[in-house]
Amino acid sequence: MNDRIRHPGLRAKRMSADDAAALIRPGMTVAMSGFTGAGYPKAVPQALAARMERAHGNGETFRINVLTGASTAPELDGALARAEGVELRLPYQSDPAMRERINAGTLDYLDIHLSHVAQHTWYGFFGEIDVAVVEVAGIREDGSLIPSSSVGNNKTWLDQAQRVVLEVNRWQPAALEGMHDIYYGTALPPHRKPIPLVAPDDRIGEPYLRCGPDKVVAVVETDAPDRNSPFNPPDAVSQQIAAHLLDFFAHEIQRGRLTPQLLPLQSGVGNITNAVLAGLASSGYRDLTAFTEVIQDGMLDLLKRGVVRVASATSFSLSPAGIDEFLAHVDSYRERIVLRTQEISNHPELVRRLGCIAMNGMIEVDLYGNVNSTHVAGSKIMNGIGGSGDFARNAYLSVFMSPSTAKGGAISGIVPMASHVDHTEHDVMVVVTEQGLADLRGLAPKQRAQRIIDRCTHPDYRPMLQDYFDRACRDSYGKHTPHLLDEALSWHQRFVETGTMRQ
Ligand code: 0RQ
Numbered sequence: 001m002n003d004r005i006r007h008p009g010l011r012a013k014r015m016s017a018d019d020a021a022a023l024i025r026p027g028m029t030v031a032m033s034g035f036t037g038a039g040y041p042k043a044v045p046q047a048l049a050a051r052m053e054r055a056h057g058n059g060e061t062f063r064i065n066v067l068t069g070a071s072t073a074p075e076l077d078g079a080l081a082r083a084e085g086v087e088l089r090l091p092y093q094s095d096p097a098m099r100e101r102i103n104a105g106t107l108d109y110l111d112i113h114l115s116h117v118a119q120h121t122w123y124g125f126f127g128e129i130d131v132a133v134v135e136v137a138g139i140r141e142d143g144s145l146i147p148s149s150s151v152g153n154n155k156t157w158l159d160q161a162q163r164v165v166l167e168v169n170r171w172q173p174a175a176l177e178g179m180h181d182i183y184y185g186t187a188l189p190p191h192r193k194p195i196p197l198v199a200p201d202d203r204i205g206e207p208y209l210r211c212g213p214d215k216v217v218a219v220v221e222t223d224a225p226d227r228n229s230p231f232n233p234p235d236a237v238s239q240q241i242a243a244h245l246l247d248f249f250a251h252e253i254q255r256g257r258l259t260p261q262l263l264p265l266q267s268g269v270g271n272i273t274n275a276v277l278a279g280l281a282s283s284g285y286r287d288l289t290a291f292t293e294v295i296q297d298g299m300l301d302l303l304k305r306g307v308v309r310v311a312s313a314t315s316f317s318l319s320p321a322g323i324d325e326f327l328a329h330v331d332s333y334r335e336r337i338v339l340r341t342q343e344i345s346n347h348p349e350l351v352r353r354l355g356c357i358a359m360n361g362m363i364e365v366d367l368y369g370n371v372n373s374t375h376v377a378g379s380k381i382m383n384g385i386g387g388s389g390d391f392a393r394n395a396y397l398s399v400f401m402s403p404s405t406a407k408g409g410a411i412s413g414i415v416p417m418a419s420h421v422d423h424t425e426h427d428v429m430v431v432v433t434e435q436g437l438a439d440l441r442g443l444a445p446k447q448r449a450q451r452i453i454d455r456c457t458h459p460d461y462r463p464m465l466q467d468y469f470d471r472a473c474r475d476s477y478g479k480h481t482p483h484l485l486d487e488a489l490s491w492h493q494r495f496v497e498t499g500t501m502r503q
Contacts, residue, residue: 004138004168005219013219017043020133020165020218024048026055026062027087028130031121031157034076035069035315035342036269036294037227039150041133041167043220045076052085063087067126069152069314069342070114070293070386071095073227081107090126091117092384103380111374111381114293115346115390118156122188132161136209137172139219144208147180147339148172149226150315155182155341158211166216170223173323175330176316180339181205197350200264200291201310201338230319231297234275237403240434242275245359245399246283248430248437264291265308266351266391267299268360269317272401274298276359281307291354293345293387295337297322303336304329312338314345346390355396360388362400362423364413365431365456367449367469368481369440371400371423377492378419385422392427404433404458410500412461414452416468417488431456445481446473464503 005011021044024030034040048064055062063085070092071077077095080086089098090110102109112120120126134154138146147154149172158164183205185193197204234242252258265288267273277298280288290299290311297319302308304325316339318326326333344350351358363372363382373388375381392398400423402413413433425448431438436455440448453465468487476482491501 004170005221006141007139007143007213009213010139010143010166010216010219013216014221015218017047017220020044020220021047021051023163023165023217024064024131026060027064029065029067029127031067031129031132031153031161032072032076033069033134033148033150033152033154033157034072035150035152036071036317037073038315038317039135039148039152039226040068040072040076041135042075042169042224043167043222044133044165046079049079049083049085052080052083056084065126067091067117067121067129067153067157069150069154071383092386094383099381099383109381111384113346113385113389114342114387115348117153118186118341118343119188121153121156121160129157129161131163131165132157133165133167134158135167135169135172135222137174137176138168139166140208143211143213145211146177147182147209148176149317151180151182151339152314152342154209155184156343158209158215161215163217164211164215165218165220167220167222170221171225173327173330175327175334178207179334179337180207182207182209182341183344184210186343195344195347195349197344198353200289200312200354201336203338205340225320226317228317228319228322230321231274232271234271234278237434238272238275239279241272241401241403241432242279244432244437245276245401246279248439250283260285261287261289262357263396264289264354264356266290266292266356266358266395268386268388269294269296270361272361273359277302281305291345291350291356293342300325300333303333310336310338312340312345314340314342342387346387348390348394351391351394356391356394357397357399358388358391358395359399359401360392362402362413364415364418365400365402365428365452366415366418367452367465368445369425369428369431369448369452370418370421371428372418372420373422375420377496378489389422389427392423397429398423398427399430399432400428401432404435404456405460409458409460410502411495412458412465412491412501414457414461414465415491415501416465416472417483419489419492433458460502
């Protein structure tokens with residue numbers, strides 16, 4: 001491992017994951033690396049979970065607060081949740097064991113915009129960061145760190161934590177070196193300056209993370225893969241949603257509102273956005289750019305084929321086949337991919353300046369275009385808002401996509417009133433389901449409602465929604481955004497009581 005740990009003082013701090021985990025005590029706030037199943041520590045969290053389980057077996061309480069970049073994997077979120085070792089979790093998770101406990105009410109979860117996490121930490125809203133546990137690809141002679149497959153909040157964790165534990169993961173390709181751009185120019189108001197980035201591939205920082213070697217209390221060597229699993233080919237519904245969106249892009253180009261290079265793309269993760277990316281590839285687009293959060297296999301493929309020229313993100317979340325492809329053509333990819341801290345990859349100033357096209361999934365949308373991305377029946381968290389809000393509010397075009405129904409048709413994705421709102425009607429420009437696409441720009445509330453009913457709603461639910469809207473237009477207290485307050489959430493209540501929104 002010495003080729004990966006080139007600083008002699010830090011080499012001397014090597015120890016086992018168990019010994020490193022022993023430096024974390026009950027009640028601590030621990031900030032860990034990791035973003036969308038990439039670049040998270042693999043050994044220390046599992047050793048910590050084992051200690052927690054032993055402590056709980058002895059009748060002691062051992063819980064910590066866990067901060068990350070975004071979602072991690074079973075070795076981190078899963079292990080700590082199953083050990084009942086988490087008091088507070090933020091800012092984004094997607095692990096089934098963690099989700100189950102959040103929804104059982106046995107741990108607190110703070111769902112916040114991913115671009116806000118660093119700033120909230122600098123201001124101390126999460127208290128002191130006792131320990132940072134950060135995976136890196138290597139340590140250089142001068143003690144600076146080669147980031148691994150995600151950057152996330154690592155700069156902030158290394159800056160703010162009292163003590164640092166590094167996991168040096170040999171599995172991470174050495175070829176990642178040089179792909180990162182860590183911006184150290186952020187300041188708190190009133191001392192902020194414009195962020196000097198005007199194109200997705202601009203490099204405004206340095207390729208390495210700074211970290212005072214004195215802060216580092218442990219270096220743990222690992223050789224373990226990221227979580228990433230292979231992709232499923234897009235299903236028929238995802239392909240229909242993608243087709244509607246691609247038609248819309250073509251139409252916007254024809255109207256002169258977009259150029260053939262579109263604008264920097266942000267795409268969420270999942271089946272539908274993968275289908276959109278695949279559709280771009282087969283529609284003849286060239287030289288597009290991406291200013292997004294995560295680079296997955298689909299984006300790598302677009303880069304390879306010249307459909308996308310350059311991509312900026314904070315995480316590189318590849319399947320094993322994607323890693324092989326990356327390594328086979330590493331020099332070309334290194335030139336065209338930039339990995340940034342998440343406060344920069346998701347920065348509202350940059351999203352607005354670049355005029356991104358934001359494409360994200362949703363749980364449900366209501367008649368007026370309010371989007372719920374996070375809570376089933378208003379109370380049960382799915383994952384979290386992630387970066388969708390950072391992009392949606394500031395993008396040139398904000399698109400939300402979903403099948404028109406969920407759970408085999410028992411749930412309508414279009415409802416009278418959203419049971420939880422992550423993106424207000426003001427931030428939602430285009431809604432797409434497999435039924436069609438509603439462009440809501442320039443429309444007043446009642447016009448938006450009729451367009452969403454006509455274009456996006458599943459035929460099984462369309463008459464119900466039309467009936468609600470017609471009666472609301474007649475009987476609502478106010479007629480600007482008509483609602484029947486005693487009925488607005490009745491579809492959700494029916495689902496909770498009977499398992500379906502159908503009447
Ligand atoms: O659950 O697999 O158990 O059946 O939600 O739904 O349709 O597979 O779609 O994977 O794109 O996820 C909003 C969750 C959509 C996601 C959400 C159930 C459905 C299924 C997944 P099952 P699909 P997706 C970039 C940007 C917020 C964060 C974000 C998300 C599961 O897009 O987390 O955008 N977004 N980040 O059955 C009950 C409904 C439902 C429903 C779907 N109305 N009621 N269940 N489901 N609609 C990434 C980052 O920021 C890191």
